[in-house]
Amino acid sequence: MDGHGDIRVCPSIVADTDLYETDKEVQNLIDWVCLSEQIKENNNTIRNLTGEYKKIEPDCREGVRAQLERMKEPCKERNSLYEKQNDLKGRNTK
Numbered sequence: 208m209d210g211h212g213d214i215r216v217c218p219s220i221v222a223d224t225d226l227y228e229t230d231k232e233v234q235n236l237i238d239w240v241c242l243s244e245q246i247k248e249n250n251n252t253i254r255n256l257t258g259e260y261k262k263i264e265p266d267c268r269e270g271v272r273a274q275l276e277r278m279k280e281p282c283k284e285r286n287s288l289y290e291k292q293n294d295l296k297g298r299n300t301k
Contacts, residue, residue, distance in 0.1 A: 217241060 217237045220226055226233040 217240055
């Protein structure tokens with residue numbers, strides 16, 4: 208069985224025979240094939256999503272890095288103003 212044929216044979220066995228109902232080994236085999244196919248599909252989806260993430264991630268990181276750099280100056284200025292405000296408040300309470 209080539210993998211794709213396996214999954215196509217299962218519905219035929221279930222529909223055209225009573226083997227799934229009467230033979231525990233056939234039932235286990237069909238369940239295993241269906242489960243394996245689902246696992247394979249999930250793994251393919253995971254791989255595709257991981258590939259997409261890896262393509263997008265560097266740009267996102269670069270964008271974040273650039274934004275953090277741009278934020279440094281306003282943060283320094285804000286902190287400096289906070290210090291001045293505290294100095295002014297300190298002088299005002301004397």
